Amino acid sequence: MADGAQVADEEQEQPRRPRRARPAAKGSDGSVPATVAARRAAEQVADFTGRSPECVISIDRADDGWKVGVEVVESRRIPDTQDVLAIYEVSVDRRGELVSYRRTRRYARGQLDERCR
DSSP: OHHHHHHHHHHHHSOOOOOOOOOOOOOTTSOOOHHHHHHHHHHHHHHHHSSOEEEEEEEEEETTEEEEEEEEEEEOOSSGGGOEEEEEEEEEETTSOEEEEEEEEEEETTOOOGGGO
8 A cells, every 4th residue: 555655646746747828829810819809908008008907898809800898997096996997998900909999988986887787
């Protein structure tokens, strides 16, 4: 039984090979997938605004790429329910490169959106 335990210990001690990042798969039309488009849109909003995105709130395929909605904290307040957030609409092309961005809405975190009821 000691030999079996020793073999099990040796198996556990072997280092695991790190996973390699896979390149993003492209669609049949050469476009980046939605996950890549969303990530790039959020990064580009951060680059232009200097603020970290909270989350991606929407993504829609467009004829020439993707339209992505990105939520950003524009001003932190105490309590945090009074933080000022904004939604940016970002257009990226088929390669995930920025085409345009604009702020479409600004609101307090605790404010309910009447359009979502």
